[in-house]
C-alpha cells in the first residue's frame with residue numbers, strides 16, 4: 001500500500017459535512033491509514049472488529065480525553081469505565097450492569113411514551129418546530145435525570161449542567177463552552193455528592209441507589225466513582241441519542257419512499273432505527289492505543305500508536321453490507337458497529353434504541369407528515385455525527 005495514495009483529513013470541513021466518500025476511498029486504497037496528525041485510521045469492518053475484540057493489544061486508555069479537559073475534573077474522571085481495560089474494566093462493568101439491566105430499561109417505556117407525548121403536545125400545534133431543541137435534545141436528559149433520581153426541583157439546574165457537559169462531548173469546545181463547563185462541573189459534582197449521601201442514608205429505586213448498593217457489595221465503587229459514572233452516563237448517553245433521532249429524521253427526509261413505507265407499516269420502526277444507526281452513525285469513531293507492536297491488515301503499528309476505529313466507515317463497508325450507501329429500512333442491518341463491539345459495547349444501547357423507537361413511532365402516529373423545513377445545523381466534531389438544530393414542519397393527523 002502506498003502511504004500517500006489517499007489524503008484523508010478528518011478535520012477538513014468537506015469531510016466533516018460528508019465523510020462517507022473518504023471512508024470508501026480509505027477502505028479501497030488505504031484500509032489502515034496514517035493521518036497527518038499521526039494516528040492510524042482503520043476503515044474496514046473486519047479490521048475495526050479485530051481492533052475492538054483485542055483489548056490486550058489495543059487499550060481503551062485512548063478514550064480518556066482528560067488531557068484536553070480541566071485537570072481532575074469530573075468529566076475527566078467520568079471516563080473511568082469507558083477508558084479502562086480488563087481486568088479493571090470487567091469488574092466495573094459487572095457492577096454497573098447490575099444497576100443498568102434490560103429489565104430496568106424496559107420498565108421505562110410507559111414513562112418515555114408519556115414524556116414524548118408531552119413534548120409533542122407542545123411542539124406539534126406550532127406546525128414549525130425544532131426537532132432537536134423541542135424533542136430529541138430534552139428527552140434523553142430527562143430520562144437519565146429520572147433514572148439517576150435527580151430531584152424534580154433541581155431539573156432546570158441539572159439540565160443546564162448536563163448541557164454544559166454535553167457541549168464539550170464533540171471534542172472541539174470553544175472558549176465560551178470551556179468557561180461554562182468550568183463553572184458547571186463543580187456544581188454538578190456537588191449536587192451528585194448530595195444525592196449520593198442522601199441515597200446512602202435512604203435508598204430509593206433509582207440508579208444512584210443501585211450503584212451504591214452494587215458498590216457496597218463488592219466494596220469497589222467509591223462515592224467518587226458513583227459520581228463519575230453519573231457524569232459518564234450524561235456524556236455517553238445524551239448527545240448520542242439526540243444524534244440518532246436527528247440523523248434518522250434527516251435520512252427519512254432525504255428518502256421519502258422509506259418514510260412512506262414506515263408510515264404505512266409502523267412495525268418497521270425498529271428496523272428503521274437499526275438502519276439509521278448503520279447508515280449515519282452517531283458515534284463515527286472510537287480511539288484505542290496499541291500496547292505493543294501489532295500488525296493490522298498487513299500494516300505494522302508501533303507500540304503506543306493511536307488508533308481510530310472508524311465505526312461510520314465499517315458500517316458502510318461493501319464487504320459486509322450489500323449496496324451499503326443505500327438507506328434501506330427493510331435491510332438486515334445486523335452486524336453494524338454503531339454501539340461498538342466487544343467488552344465496551346454500549347451499556348446504554350437498549351435505552352437508546354427504546355427512546356429512538358418511541359420518538360419515531362410517536363412522530364408517525366401523530367402527524368400526517370413531517371418534513372425538514374430549514375438547513376440542519378451540524379455539531380462540530382469528527383467523531384460524533386449529529387445535529388444541533390433541525391427545523392421541521394409537521395401536519396397533525
Ligand code: HEM
Nearest residue numbers: 081082236237240241244282286339340344346347348352
Ligand atoms: C444512539 C445512542 C448511542 C450510541 C451510538 C452509543 C455509542 C457507544 C459506543 C460506540 C460505545 C463504545 C465505546 C468504545 O468502544 O470505546 C459506547 C459505550 C458506552 N455507552 Fe453508549 N451510545 C449511545 C447511547 C448511550 C446511552 C443512552 C447511554 C447511557 C445512558 C450510554 C452509555 C454508554 C457507556 C456507559 C459506555 C461505556 C461502556 C464501557 O466502557 O464498558 N450510551 N456507546
